[in-house]
Amino acid sequence: MEPSFLITLYSLGITITMYAFSRMLAKEYVLLRATPLFVSTALIILILALGGVREEGYSQAREILAFLLGPATVALAVPIYKNRQHLYDHAVPVVVGLLMGSVTTILVTVAVAKFFQATQVVLLSLGLQSVTVPVALELAHLLKASATLTAGVVIVTGMLGAMLAPWLMNRIGVHHPMSRGLVLGTLAQEQGMVQAAAEGELQGAIAGIAMGMAAVFIAFLAPVLLPVLI
Amino acid sequence: MKNMAMLSVQILFLVLINKLGYFVAGLLSLPIPGNVLGMLFLLVLLWSGVLPLRLIEKGSLLLVRHLALFFIPIAVGLMNFGDLLLENGLVMLLALVVSLVVGICVTGLVAQRLAKPKREESHGTEFPDHAV
Secondary structure, eight states, rough: OHHHHHHHHHHHHHHHHHHHHHHHHHHHOGGTOHHHHHHHHHHHHHHHHHHOOOOHHHHHHHHHHHTHHHHHHHHHHHHHHHHHHHHHHHHHHHHHHHHHHHHHHHHHHHHHHHHHHHOHHHHHHTTTTTTOOHHHHHHHHHHHHHHHHHOOOOOHHHHHHHHHHHHHHHHHHHOHHHEEEEEEEHHHHHHHHHHHHHHHHHHHHHHHHHHHHHHHHHHHHHHHHHHHHH | OOOHHHHHHHHHHHHHHHHHHHHHHHHHSSSSOOHHHHHHHHHHHHTTTOOOGTTTTTHHHHHHHHHHHHHHHHHGGGGGGGHHHHHHHHHHEEEEEHHHHHHHHHHHHHHHHHHHHHHHHHHHHHSOOOOO
């Protein structure tokens, strides 16, 4: 057996185990609910580094798993369609809230980073912070940004958003279940969806719709808007 | 066993739609990611009634549930970005937090405001707000 095959198998095993482990932690401890993606990424990096597996050794495992990213993005149509009744019921607030929220977030993040003279590659990644990773990766490719950095930014955004949003919404008086789901899905993608689903069925359904719709919206917007802003 | 076969066929179908998305995006040189186009194709198929939901539901939800597993390995590549993160990490974190705070307020308040009239009526407000 070739050693590279063993490294790939080892990397795959580590990745899947840590993914399952961090999901289990998130289920067990409410405080860790928003962190599984961040925790598994950090654990995998740590274990690979300790075991002396370099970035190149890991690339095979990455390609195997990334093969399903495209089909999984396509599959996001299913939750939207399944929950279409919620979409019909709340069409105006969902669409308007999503558009205004997404655009504001992009403008603010780029403005803050520009103020501190961040480089082009950092600005582009930040501009894609609220798009679910598989779509953000494609946009990063189209805009010649760094795919890796963008993925990292989106995961951290999801974690921060899922932790920050419920607290902040309580403070500013956003109690409406639909609005809460919309915020979490639009701004915090997967992790926001998990948080929203924990709050309630409607919140989770709206968050799923919002995540898919935000991805489509920003996929159309970012290639036009970001080059102008940056 | 039968279940596995069914899931495999459904996922294979999603793979094909994804490929079609990339093919059409390339053919028409659209500035839209192929996977997003594929998702729109699937939505059209479902909404038009051409494809019944049950033929695709189980496989799709399985992939959606584990979406993160497929992209976590890409973020693992960050292990090579130590210098960049040391240099820019704080600014990036600040940009993320500030934009999230503003974004949460805008999205949440706009959506709640637009949704409100119905709720206020049900509470029997004396002066319902018709400004929206």
